Structures are given as C-alpha cells and as structure tokens.
Amino acid sequence: MADHFAVMDVGSNAIRWQVAAVDHPKHYRILDQVREPVRLGLDVFRTGKLNPRTVDAALEVFTDFKAAADRHRVKAMRAVGTAAMREASDSRRLVRRAKAIGVPLEVLSEKDEARLISLGIMSGLRFHLPLGLFLDIGGGSVELSVADSANTYCLFSLPLGAVRLTEEYLRADPPQRKQIKNLRRYVRESLEPIARRIQKEKFTMAFGSGGTITALAETDTRTAGEGKPGSLIVLRRQRLKALLDLLISRPIAERVEMISGDPKRADIIIAGGLVLYQAMSEIGLNYLFVSKRGLRDGLMVDLLRRQYAESGPWHADADRAESLEQVCQKYSNDAAHSQHVSQLALNMFYQLQAAHKLPERYASILHAAAMLHDIGLFISHPKHHKHSYYLIKSAGMKSFNKLDLDLVANIARYHRKAHPSQKHLGFSQLSPANQDVVRKLSALLRVADALDFKREQRVESVSCALDKSKTLTIAASSSFNLDEEIEWAARKGKLIEEVFNVGLSIKKAKLARS
Structure with missing residues (x-):
C-alpha cells in the first residue's frame, strides 16, 4: 500500500499545498494540489504585522489542508512560511493557531527557501x-x-x-x-x-x-x-x-x-x-x-528524502509524454531541412551497415536525432546543439525508452562543434557500447547536416563506397553546384574518419546521361 505525504508553502502572495503518494522509492504521484491567492504579505512589509483579514483567510486554507491530509491518512506533513512570516513581528501567533488546527507550521530561513526552490525545479x-x-x-x-x-x-x-x-x-x-x-x-x-x-x-x-x-x-x-x-x-x-x-x-x-x-x-x-x-x-x-515547479515541489522531495533516508533524486510521475511529431512541431522552425537531413543520414546508414555493424533498429534512433538536431534554435543559435540535447531529454517522447532517448539526445548534441568526449557528462554516463553508437551515428548526422547547410535541399541523394584502401567516398547527386556543401561536409566529416578509421572523399556524383 502506498504511503501518503503532504506539504504546504505559505507564501507572501499565495498558499500552495500538495498531497502525494509513494508507490516505490524515487517516484511519487501527486494526488491533490491547491493554490489559494491569500496575500499574507499584505501590509506586512510596511507595518511589520500580519493583516487580520489575511490571517483569517490563511487559517481557512490551513483547515482545508489538514482535512485533505487526514482524508489521505498522510504519514508525514510539513508546512513552511516564507518572507511575510519571517518579517512579521506577530508570526509566532499564527504558528500557534496553525498548531491548534493540527498544522506544524514553521518559518523557513532564507537559505533553506533558496535551496528548496532549486531542489523543486531540478526534480522536474x-x-x-x-x-x-x-x-x-x-x-x-x-x-x-x-x-x-x-x-x-x-x-x-x-x-x-x-x-x-x-x-x-x-x-x-x-x-x-x-x-x-x-x-x-x-x-x-x-x-x-x-x-x-x-x-x-x-x-x-x-x-x-x-x-x-x-x-x-x-x-x-x-x-x-x-x-x-x-x-x-x-x-x-x-x-x-x-x-x-x-x-x-x-x-x-x-x-x-x-x-x-x-x-x-x-x-x-x-x-x-x-x-x-x-x-x-x-x-x-x-x-x-x-x-x-518551485518551493512546494522542493518541500515534497525534501520530506521524502528524510522519510526514506535517501539522498538521491526523487521525481514526480512524468506528465503525458509527447510524440516525435509533436516535439518537432513545438520547436522546429525548418521541417524541410530536418526531414532532408534525416533522408541523407538514413541513406548513409543503410549503405554503410557493413562498416558500422549496427542493427537496423538504430535507424529510428538516427531518424529522431536528425529530425530534432536543430530544435535548440528555438532558444538561440549559439550553443544550440546543447539546447537541443536538453530539450530532447525534457520532452520524454513516448515512442522511446529512457536509454533510446539518451542516445537520441546525445547524437543530436554532437551534430556540430565538439566531437563526443568523456569530458561531457551526458556522454560519459553511457556504456561503452552505447558511446560507440553515438560516435557512429553522430558522425553520419554531421555530414548529412553539412550537405544541407544552406537549407535549400540541393543534394538529392548520396552514394557511399568503401574501397580496399580504406577510403570512403560519398558522392552527392545534384543539378546544382555543390562546392560549398562539399567543403563544409569534408570539415564536419573528420569524425567519420576517426570513428571508422578511413580516409574520406566527398564529391559530386556524375549526372547520368539521358
């Protein structure tokens, strides 16, 4: 049977409370949560005293909170007041009246408030x-x-x-x-x-x-x-x-x-x-x-850590996950580019299976990384590859398990700038086998992205050939001049050379005569 817990944040502008259930360690379900706009800080910062009307309103909320806690038979509860109660000369009287209701109200220090706010945000x-x-x-x-x-x-x-x-x-x-x-x-x-x-x-x-x-x-x-x-x-x-x-x-x-x-x-x-x-x-x-998320969530996580003697991360059960298409629509500003990069990357994936030796299921991982590699542009262009990583991890897409989502996020993160490195925390936490997957697939993604760096879909397709001298030739088919695309792809192709231990030659394919 699940254990139930309750917390309340008695803020200067609003009172927020929450009741949650723990079915298994590290995760909790929110059963009930309420926000009441009781402005407890009204007049406090001018007069140094709590306004009697807001005190009465706060006590009504305390009563509702205690009733909810009793209804759910909570194992433990915690209630804290912040700035208004820190500064009000008569806050001790409110603490006593809360205690009479059955609510163990305490005044939170400034440092603890800041710590719990950051804890609450990180828990989400x-x-x-x-x-x-x-x-x-x-x-x-x-x-x-x-x-x-x-x-x-x-x-x-x-x-x-x-x-x-x-x-x-x-x-x-x-x-x-x-x-x-x-x-x-x-x-x-x-x-x-x-x-x-x-x-x-x-x-x-x-x-x-x-x-x-x-x-x-x-x-x-x-x-x-x-x-x-x-x-x-x-x-x-x-x-x-x-x-x-x-x-x-x-x-x-x-x-x-x-x-x-x-x-x-x-x-x-x-x-x-x-x-x-x-x-x-x-x-x-x-x-x-x-x-x-904020102080109320931090209070809950902190309470659960104390109850279960566990200092590791606790998380509320995730909101309904989104699909790949929904994430693309939410953040992508150039669907044509993402789709084209995915097409080129998958072209290379299937033609180079003898070299990368990855099962076909990784094609869907590469496709997702290609579709999402630029969503960080929604935030800003500088470091957008890193923003893409965080947005992908935050999305929690329902079509991928946690490990696959880690792979998608890392592959997208390495579509530009630095190569995969043990110095990067997200990459270093992967197993050696999964690090190998990220290196191989991000190497393909970098070249595919470079071949459409103008975002004009000039390259129709690519043809890959690995000869006996270990030179990988990628021929790009197009009716346009591709000098700039080829130059850029050669620069971003350094990772392919490292990962597959090959020389890389990128050229424009000869057009077939009609």
Whole structure:
C-alpha cells in the first residue's frame, strides 16, 4: 500500500499545498494540489504585522489542508512560511493557531527557501543538470542560487518581492514614470553585487520560477501565438521588455484581461517583471527557462528524502509524454531541412551497415536525432546543439525508452562543434557500447547536416563506397553546384574518419546521361 505525504508553502502572495503518494522509492504521484491567492504579505512589509483579514483567510486554507491530509491518512506533513512570516513581528501567533488546527507550521530561513526552490525545479527535469542558476520571485523576496543535484555553490535572498515593491513604489494606476524610474534604480543597486558574484559560476542553464515569472512567460507565449506552453517555457529578455512596456502603460483593469493565470496578480506583475528584467540584464541572460515547479515541489522531495533516508533524486510521475511529431512541431522552425537531413543520414546508414555493424533498429534512433538536431534554435543559435540535447531529454517522447532517448539526445548534441568526449557528462554516463553508437551515428548526422547547410535541399541523394584502401567516398547527386556543401561536409566529416578509421572523399556524383 502506498504511503501518503503532504506539504504546504505559505507564501507572501499565495498558499500552495500538495498531497502525494509513494508507490516505490524515487517516484511519487501527486494526488491533490491547491493554490489559494491569500496575500499574507499584505501590509506586512510596511507595518511589520500580519493583516487580520489575511490571517483569517490563511487559517481557512490551513483547515482545508489538514482535512485533505487526514482524508489521505498522510504519514508525514510539513508546512513552511516564507518572507511575510519571517518579517512579521506577530508570526509566532499564527504558528500557534496553525498548531491548534493540527498544522506544524514553521518559518523557513532564507537559505533553506533558496535551496528548496532549486531542489523543486531540478526534480522536474528529465536530464542531469551539470550546474544551474535558479531565480524565484515571490511576494516578499527574491531567491537566487547556483546549484547542481549534489551541492549549492552560492545562494542569496533579497527583499525584492513583487508585493513588497508594489506597496512601496507603485501606488499609482497605471504607475507613474518617476515611480518606475525609482524602482528600477533600487532594484539595479540591489542586484549589482549579487550579479557579479553569480557571474563567476559557470552555470549551463538558468531557470525562473514563481507565480509572477510563470504568468509573464505564459502571457508572452500566448501573445506571440506560440500555442500551449510546455513544461519548460523559454522567456527571452527582449520580449519581456516589450511585454513590460505594454503592461506599464495599462491600468490594472486592462492588465487583468492581458495576463495569464490568476487575475489578482495584475497589480503586482509590473514590479515582479521589472525585477526579472533587471536580474536578467545584470547577470547577462538573454533568456531563461521558466519552470512551474518551485518551493512546494522542493518541500515534497525534501520530506521524502528524510522519510526514506535517501539522498538521491526523487521525481514526480512524468506528465503525458509527447510524440516525435509533436516535439518537432513545438520547436522546429525548418521541417524541410530536418526531414532532408534525416533522408541523407538514413541513406548513409543503410549503405554503410557493413562498416558500422549496427542493427537496423538504430535507424529510428538516427531518424529522431536528425529530425530534432536543430530544435535548440528555438532558444538561440549559439550553443544550440546543447539546447537541443536538453530539450530532447525534457520532452520524454513516448515512442522511446529512457536509454533510446539518451542516445537520441546525445547524437543530436554532437551534430556540430565538439566531437563526443568523456569530458561531457551526458556522454560519459553511457556504456561503452552505447558511446560507440553515438560516435557512429553522430558522425553520419554531421555530414548529412553539412550537405544541407544552406537549407535549400540541393543534394538529392548520396552514394557511399568503401574501397580496399580504406577510403570512403560519398558522392552527392545534384543539378546544382555543390562546392560549398562539399567543403563544409569534408570539415564536419573528420569524425567519420576517426570513428571508422578511413580516409574520406566527398564529391559530386556524375549526372547520368539521358
């Protein structure tokens, strides 16, 4: 029989709780979760005391949480308060009233809040994150940390929450130009020293979380007509700026209609957005990934680790997986190029089976890698091969098991730039046999991609021949001049020479006479 657990995040803008079941170690199922927009931070950051009306509303949520915990017969529960409760002089009274209901409420330290937020976000990733930057904007504070699954290298908590800054700086509707200017200056001065410290860490990805960031990202996605957002949304700094300019010019009544999610966030979204934009600017982020996970999820994972004396990774059961076609449609901006690269790569795969000696089932792996090799362009061109790797791993495609998905992601990752290397964590974690598969198939993909680097589908087909002198000749059929394609393919063909221990000759096939 499954064990049940419950956690609650008593935030400055909203209270979130969750009940989950553990059927087997390392995985849990979410049975029930609720978000209630109880603005516990209302007036706290000005008066230093909790507002009696919001306290009453919070106690109602606590009662509902305890009832759900009892209904599911939870084995353990944990409830924590954040910035509003840290600063309210009368928070101990709320702790006592929560205890009377049966809820063991505690006040979370700034450092523990930042740590648990990063833990919650990482619990939702389907790939190993070497080192990440985590940014969460709450109602009372902003948490920033640089961490991996084992260690936290730096963390900060700043009094830059959206509720706090709105009450202090943005009292007009819409906000006045001078108010915006003063707020920007205060945020910039607060973030500058922190940003300098964070920039010293070599993080590979940046993540944003919290209701304000999620609402901004989903509003941006909807406004851009990009359809329903996935589990990880990409928010770009320049698009955030344009969205903020629009929000700043509108009164609350119009912002309510514009933003995604809770309409009660319309009054604080400008302050939160300005903090996010300034943080991205100071740290030098052109984009970040927005996760719907956060403190509540980190609380659950932390509770389960304690209960099961297990420090390894815990994950909520995955959302419904997508198909290869759905992932292509979501991220690909050039389906014709991907399909053509797949065709050329498969041409080489079948003609060179005597050389690579891989079973035919790997053709589907190569096809998927070819179709997805450029989806990282959805994020940015620089390092897009690495972005492709992370997006593929995050997609969790239903047509592939975990190992096959690892192969697809690694092959796509090596379609350009560095060759496969033990220095790269994702590759080094594969078995020697699977590393061999990645080397061979990425070698073919690199040449296929190079032969269509202009994205004009000039090469109709390829013919491969390996002679006794161990020279592999790839002849490309086309009615166009292929000098540039051949030159580029020869450069990217170095991996073929290494992997198959051959010399490589790429040329244009002679056209048959009619």
